[in-house]
Amino acid sequence: MIKINHLTKDYGQKRGVFDLTFEVQRGEVFGFLGPNGAGKTTTIRHLMGFIHPNAGNCSINGLDCGTHSAEIQRNLGYMPGEIALPDDMSGLEFLHFVADYRGVTDWARVEQLMARFELDARGNLKRMSKGMKQKIGIVCAFMHDPQVLILDEPTSGLDPLMQSHFIDLVLEEKAKGKTILMSSHIFEEVERTADRVGIIREGHLVTVDSVAALKAAQRKRYTVSFASEKEAREFAKEPLAVDFVKGKDVTVTVNDFQPFVAAMSRYTVVNIVAVEQSLEEIFMHYYGK
Amino acid sequence: MNTTLFKRELRSSYKLWLIFIAILAMYISVIISMFDPKLGETLDLFAKAMPEMMSLFGMGETGATLIDFLSNYLYGMLMIVFPMVFIIMLANRLVVAHVDSGSMTYLLASPNTRRKVALTQMLALLSMTFVLLVICVGIAIGVSEAMFPGALVIGDFLWLNLGLACLLFALCGYCFFISCISNETGKAVMFGAGVPTFFYLVQMLANMGGKLADLKYATIFTLFNPKAIIAGDTSAWWMCGALVVIGAIFFVVGIARFEKRDLPL
Numbered sequence: 150m151i152k153i154n155h156l157t158k159d160y161g162q163k164r165g166v167f168d169l170t171f172e173v174q175r176g177e178v179f180g181f182l183g184p185n186g187a188g189k190t191t192t193i194r195h196l197m198g199f200i201h202p203n204a205g206n207c208s209i210n211g212l213d214c215g216t217h218s219a220e221i222q223r224n225l226g227y228m229p230g231e232i233a234l235p236d237d238m239s240g241l242e243f244l245h246f247v248a249d250y251r252g253v254t255d256w257a258r259v260e261q262l263m264a265r266f267e268l269d270a271r272g273n274l275k276r277m278s279k280g281m282k283q284k285i286g287i288v289c290a291f292m293h294d295p296q297v298l299i300l301d302e303p304t305s306g307l308d309p310l311m312q313s314h315f316i317d318l319v320l321e322e323k324a325k326g327k328t329i330l331m332s333s334h335i336f337e338e339v340e341r342t343a344d345r346v347g348i349i350r351e352g353h354l355v356t357v358d359s360v361a362a363l364k365a366a367q368r369k370r371y372t373v374s375f376a377s378e379k380e381a382r383e384f385a386k387e388p389l390a391v392d393f394v395k396g397k398d399v400t401v402t403v404n405d406f407q408p409f410v411a412a413m414s415r416y417t418v419v420n421i422v423a424v425e426q427s428l429e430e431i432f433m434h435y436y437g438k
Numbered sequence: 439m440n441t442t443l444f445k446r447e448l449r450s451s452y453k454l455w456l457i458f459i460a461i462l463a464m465y466i467s468v469i470i471s472m473f474d475p476k477l478g479e480t481l482d483l484f485a486k487a488m489p490e491m492m493s494l495f496g497m498g499e500t501g502a503t504l505i506d507f508l509s510n511y512l513y514g515m516l517m518i519v520f521p522m523v524f525i526i527m528l529a530n531r532l533v534v535a536h537v538d539s540g541s542m543t544y545l546l547a548s549p550n551t552r553r554k555v556a557l558t559q560m561l562a563l564l565s566m567t568f569v570l571l572v573i574c575v576g577i578a579i580g581v582s583e584a585m586f587p588g589a590l591v592i593g594d595f596l597w598l599n600l601g602l603a604c605l606l607f608a609l610c611g612y613c614f615f616i617s618c619i620s621n622e623t624g625k626a627v628m629f630g631a632g633v634p635t636f637f638y639l640v641q642m643l644a645n646m647g648g649k650l651a652d653l654k655y656a657t658i659f660t661l662f663n664p665k666a667i668i669a670g671d672t673s674a675w676w677m678c679g680a681l682v683v684i685g686a687i688f689f690v691v692g693i694a695r696f697e698k699r700d701l702p703l
Contacts, residue, residue, distance in 0.1 A: 229547075
């Protein structure tokens with residue numbers, strides 16, 4: 150279990166984290182969301198024992214993160230937000246090194262993970278793409294079958310197929326009763342795996358809520374393209390929550406699908422695109438209600 | 439100590455190490471081959487003709503014996519400066535370079551404590567430095583015996599190198615300390631290399647004698663005194679002891695600082 154208790158680290162100029170309190174339960178995936186620079190990584194660095202708080206504390210399975218980090222690490226898997234790997238080794242050499250260094254004896258699990266993510270680690274780390282490095286990071290975080298996982302933006306740089314492999318892996322680990330903290334700046338990245346989500350902004354925890362509640366609060370917006378601008382203008386007059394018209398495109402917020410679909414059926418619709426909502430929009434709306 | 443990490447560090451730095459051994463082996467062989475009891479007289483003439491120039495490089499008085507010759511020409515500069523550069527480079531690679539590049543993350547995201555990581559890196563630094571010294575001593579003795587059999591008093595020569603080992607230990611401690619407390623390689627190199635270089639320059643000026651001789655109190659290199667060691671002065675060993683204490687303090691403080699401080703990872 151991860152416990153963060155009134156954690157404060159002030160870097161000045163409003164940067165840092167302030168009086169952060171939340172918990173991640175055993176068997177839970179906690180999505181830690183916030184825009185870039187909000188304090189996600191700062192929080193995680195405290196959990197890893199890399200930095201020490203000005204006030205408050207945090208613990209993992211009852212051990213203080215500042216003083217017992219080596220003990221905690223025995224049972225913790227970590228994926229840093231920015232993966233920095235040595236440049237004088239091949240991927241395979243590095244994985245062997247990390248396994249030996251950690252005292253991992255089960256190489257079969259490493260091979261399973263590599264196969265799962267279609268990782269050919271024979272090349273030199275220096276020449277690896279962001280996605281390849283990310284895969285190396287995944288293998289390192291999961292190779293010792295840890296009880297607690299801290300994943301800092303784990304899917305950035307992965308292609309959609311690998312992202313979905315990763316989500317499957319996280320769900321499996323969750324089913325095994327692992328405690329998982331996963332950060333992201335995109336809600337969609339954590340909504341399939343997380344039970345609860347905490348949103349952090351400018352160092353302050355804005356809200357902790359279930360994914361279901363956030364999803365319910367999420368506005369659904371679509372941009373519909375029509376055959377002509379005339380049609381678009383006419384469609385905009387329909388009794389719908391039209392946000393704006395731009396050329397042949399009309400962007401609509403949809404609360405009830407039936408009238409929306411019925412209205413569209415009377416026009417020549419060329420395309421429909423779901424508009425992705427930024428995190429800011431989701432929680433602005435969440436609070437707007 | 440973590441043996442996996444220790445081996446990894448040896449593997450990643452052995453090329454640098456071999457380069458320094460090769461350079462030193464070359465200088466050692468060349469300097470020894472230049473030894474000639476009659477040449478000593480010639481150099482004495484030089485020393486008389488332009489004493490400032492010669493003393494600047496610690497080559498003030500030349501001796502007639504091989505060990506005096508070596509302590510002047512090898513242990514006045516080459517055997518200090520090259521190992522010093524090696525120590526500066528290696529100490530930086532072992533700690534601050536990992537912190538700066540972020541690869542320290544993987545070393546600490548493991549069941550190894552920061553102290554264990556730091557001690558492993560310290561041992562890597564000390565073992566590579568001292569094996570380098572031992573190899574140089576071996577080469578020097580080998581070349582001397584091959585070219586001037588029986589000319590080198592090996593006992594005294596070993597004492598001389600033990601004294602040098604104390605100086606190198608102090609340098610290792612200082613550079614490791616800087617490496618442990620820094621976040622950026624650039625700054626670490628500035629302080630890690632800058633201070634020893636400055637001290638060495640002060641030493642060069644102090645060597646010139648006259649009023650400048652008092653500068654010897656402003657540099658730690660004074661604590662390594664080849665002539666006094668060869669002469670068997672007890673003061674020489676007090677000074678070497680001081681070097682060991684200085685080095686040990688730097689190691690202890692550096693590692694303690696590394697254990698406690700916030701790391702930019």
